[in-house]
Amino acid sequence: MSEIFEPLVPKLGVITEIRAETPDIKTFRVVTPDGEKPFEHKPGQCAMLSIPGVGEAMFSITSSPTVKEYMEFSIKKCGCVTEWLHQAEPGQMVTIRGPYGKPFPVDTEFVGKNLLFIAGGVGLAPLHSVINYCRANRDKYGRIDVVVGSRTKSDTLDYDEMVNEWAKEDNFGLHLTTDRSTPDWDGHVGFLPAFLTEIGFDTDRIAILCGPPIAIKLSLAALYELGFDKTQVYTTLEMRMKCGIGKCGRCNVGTKYVCKDGPVFRFDELDELPDEY
Amino acid sequence: MRKSLLTSVDSIFSKISESMALFLPVDDPTGRANYTRWEEGKKWSEALNTVKSPKDFFFPQVEDLMKFKVSGKNIELKNTAKIDEDFVVFGVRPCDVRSFDVLDNVFLSEPRDGYYAARRKHGIIVSVACSKPSETCFCHTFGIDPAGEYGDVTVWKGENELFWKANTEKGEKVMELISEFTESCDDNAADDIKAKIEKIAEKLPLRNLSAENFGGDKTDEYFDRPEWKSLSESCLGCGTCTFVCPTCQCYDIKDFNTGKDVIRFRCWDSCMYSEFTQMSAGQPRLTQLERFRQRFMHKLVYYPANYDGMFSCVGCGRCLKSCPIHMNIVKVMKTLGGKADE
Ligand code: SF4
Numbered sequence: 001m002s003e004i005f006e007p008l009v010p011k012l013g014v015i016t017e018i019r020a021e022t023p024d025i026k027t028f029r030v031v032t033p034d035g036e037k038p039f040e041h042k043p044g045q046c047a048m049l050s051i052p053g054v055g056e057a058m059f060s061i062t063s064s065p066t067v068k069e070y071m072e073f074s075i076k077k078c079g080c081v082t083e084w085l086h087q088a089e090p091g092q093m094v095t096i097r098g099p100y101g102k103p104f105p106v107d108t109e110f111v112g113k114n115l116l117f118i119a120g121g122v123g124l125a126p127l128h129s130v131i132n133y134c135r136a137n138r139d140k141y142g143r144i145d146v147v148v149g150s151r152t153k154s155d156t157l158d159y160d161e162m163v164n165e166w167a168k169e170d171n172f173g174l175h176l177t178t179d180r181s182t183p184d185w186d187g188h189v190g191f192l193p194a195f196l197t198e199i200g201f202d203t204d205r206i207a208i209l210c211g212p213p214i215a216i217k218l219s220l221a222a223l224y225e226l227g228f229d230k231t232q233v234y235t236t237l238e239m240r241m242k243c244g245i246g247k248c249g250r251c252n253v254g255t256k257y258v259c260k261d262g263p264v265f266r267f268d269e270l271d272e273l274p275d276e277y
Numbered sequence: 278m279r280k281s282l283l284t285s286v287d288s289i290f291s292k293i294s295e296s297m298a299l300f301l302p303v304d305d306p307t308g309r310a311n312y313t314r315w316e317e318g319k320k321w322s323e324a325l326n327t328v329k330s331p332k333d334f335f336f337p338q339v340e341d342l343m344k345f346k347v348s349g350k351n352i353e354l355k356n357t358a359k360i361d362e363d364f365v366v367f368g369v370r371p372c373d374v375r376s377f378d379v380l381d382n383v384f385l386s387e388p389r390d391g392y393y394a395a396r397r398k399h400g401i402i403v404s405v406a407c408s409k410p411s412e413t414c415f416c417h418t419f420g421i422d423p424a425g426e427y428g429d430v431t432v433w434k435g436e437n438e439l440f441w442k443a444n445t446e447k448g449e450k451v452m453e454l455i456s457e458f459t460e461s462c463d464d465n466a467a468d469d470i471k472a473k474i475e476k477i478a479e480k481l482p483l484r485n486l487s488a489e490n491f492g493g494d495k496t497d498e499y500f501d502r503p504e505w506k507s508l509s510e511s512c513l514g515c516g517t518c519t520f521v522c523p524t525c526q527c528y529d530i531k532d533f534n535t536g537k538d539v540i541r542f543r544c545w546d547s548c549m550y551s552e553f554t555q556m557s558a559g560q561p562r563l564t565q566l567e568r569f570r571q572r573f574m575h576k577l578v579y580y581p582a583n584y585d586g587m588f589s590c591v592g593c594g595r596c597l598k599s600c601p602i603h604m605n606i607v608k609v610m611k612t613l614g615g616k617a618d619e
Pocket residue numbers: 518521522523524525576589590591592593594595596597606
C-alpha cells in the first residue's frame with residue numbers, strides 16, 4: 001500500500017551528531033532509525049530533509065558516497081527549516097528522501113584529469129562530498145587543488161579536515177584565503193577571484209565552482225582570464241524546490257529542471273538556458 | 278456503436294451510480310457548470326464546458342499526502358491516501374481529455390507520481406463530443422477534433438439520441454453495465470452529428486490560429502522579446518488562468534498542524550505568484566513580466582522541448598473567459614508569432 005505513493009513519501013531519519021563548523025554553519029549526521037545510511041548517493045546529489053510542521057527543504061549531501069555508515073549535511077542558517085535545524089539536538093528525528101539530481105561526472109569526464117575545486121563560503125558544502133570521493137579514488141584523478149575563500153578563519157568550513165588531512169596528501173594543493181585579516185589568521189588575505197588570478201592556474205584541468213552567485217560570477221571571470229573554456233568549468237545551481245523530481249514546476253529554468261537535470265551544470269550548458277536562476 | 282434515447286439518460290446515470298461514483302457537469306444556481314457527483318435529480322448541463330477543468334479528478338486542488346505524529350524528538354509516519362475505487366467522469370470534452378495526456382507526461386514519467394497514477398488507473402472517462410464549439414475554442418490549433426473519439430467511451434449527442442462508442446477495455450465495461458438502455462446501431466450513425474460539428478468548427482474565429490511558430494527549440498527566439506512587457510503590463514498575478522487551466526500542473530507541498538497530527542498536503546500553485554520561486558537567498562523572477570513569461574514559455578516552448586513537441590495547451594479557452602484583464606494565451610501567440618486571420 002505505501003509503495004505506490006512514492007516518491008513523495010519520505011523515510012524517517014535520526015540526527016545522531018551535530019557539529020558547529022562556523023558561527024552560522026552546522027553539520028548534521030543522519031542515519032535511519034535502525035542506525036543505517038538512509039540511501040546510497042553519488043557526489044553532488046541532494047536530499048530533501050524535513051521536520052513535519054516546519055517544512056521540507058533540499059540540501060546537498062556533504063558526506064562522500066564512500067562513507068557507508070551515515071549521511072552528513074553542512075547547513076547554513078538561512079530560512080525557516082535551517083533555523084529550526086540549528087536549534088535541534090542530537091536524537092531529533094527528521095524525514096529524508098532522495099537522492100535527487102544529476103551528480104558530478106566523477107566517473108566519466110573527471111577521470112584522468114587534474115581537478116581544481118573553488119569554493120566561496122558555504123559553497124564548500126556541496127564540493128566536500130566530491131573532493132572526498134576523489135580522495136578515496138585517488139588513482140583515478142590527476143592533481144587536485146582546492147581553493148577556498150571565506151570571510152574570516154572562523155567562517156572557514158571544514159578547516160581542520162582540510163589542513164590536517166587534505167593538505168598533507170601527495171599531489172594535493174590547498175589554497176585558503178579570507179576576506180578580512182583577523183588575529184587568528186596568518187594566511188592569505190584577499191577576495192577569492194583575485195586570489196585565483198594571483199595563483200594563476202594552468203588550464204590543463206577541470207574547474208568546479210561553488211558559492212554565492214557573486215563569488216561564482218567573479219571567479220568565473222577570473223578563470224576565463226586565465227584562459228579556461230566554458231566546457232572546462234562546472235557549477236551547481238540553487239532554486240526553490242518542493243518535489244525534487246521534476247514535477248512541481250518550481251525549479252524550472254528554460255527547458256531544464258534544476259532538481260532533476262541539475263544541480264550540476266557545465267557553463268556551456270548554462271549558456272543554453274535563459275538567464276533566470 | 279450503440280445508441281440510447283436521450284430520455285433514458287437519467288436511468289443510465291442511475292445505473293452507473295449503482296456500481297461506482299459518477300461525476301458530470303451540472304449547472305449551479307448562477308448557471309455555471311461544474312463537475313458534480315450525480316445523484317437523483319441532478320441534471321446533466323447543456324453548457325459547452327465546465328468553469329473548473331476536470332484535472333481535479335486526478336490532480337486534486339488539495340490532497341492529503343501523508344500524516345505525521347510528532348512527539349518531542351520523535352516522528353511517526355502514516356500513509357493516509359486511499360485511492361482504490363473506480364469512478365466515472367462523464368461529459369469530458371475532447372480538449373480536456375487531451376489535457377490528461379499532457380498531465381500524464383509529467384506525472385507518469387519516472388519517478389511516477391503514485392497518487393496521480395492510482396487515480397488515473399481507477400478513473401473512467403466518458404468523453405462527449407462538442408455539439409456547439411464556441412468562439413473561445415481553438416482545440417484545432419493543437420490537432421484536437423471536437424467531434425473525434427477520445428476517452429474510454431465517446432458519446433455523440435443528437436436531437437433525441439446519444440451514440441456511444443467504447444474505445445478501451447474500461448470503456449467496454451461501462452457499456453456492458455448500461456447495455457439494457459442501449460441498442461446496437463450502424464457505425465456511421467453519428468456521422469451527421471460529426472459533420473454538423475465540423476461545420477461549426479470551421480467557422481470559428483480562432484480556427485486558423487497556428488502554433489507552428491512555437492516549439493521546443495524557440496527559447497532564444499522568444500525569451501527576450503520586447504513584447505513581453507506590454508503583454509504582461511496589466512497582469513494582476515492573480516493566478517486565475519493557471520487554476521482554471523486543465524494542463525497547468527505546478528504544485529506546492531505544505532504541512533498543516535492539526536494540534537494532534539501534522540498533515541502533509543499538496544495543493545495547486547501558480548508560476549504567476551511571486552512566492553513561487555522566492556528563496557531566502559534571492560528571487561530569480563523579480564517582476565510579473567518574468568512570471569508571466571514563464572507561464573507562456575512553458576506551455577509553448579519548454580514543455581514541447583521535453584515531450585516530443587506536444588504543447589501544454591489544449592485550446593479549451595478557459596483562460597480567455599476568466600482572466601480579469603482579458604489577457605490570454607491567444608493574445609500571446611498572436612503577438613509573438615502565431616498566425617491568425619480573423
Ligand atoms: S492555456 Fe488557456 S486555452 Fe490553453 S489549456 Fe490552459 S486554460 Fe485552456
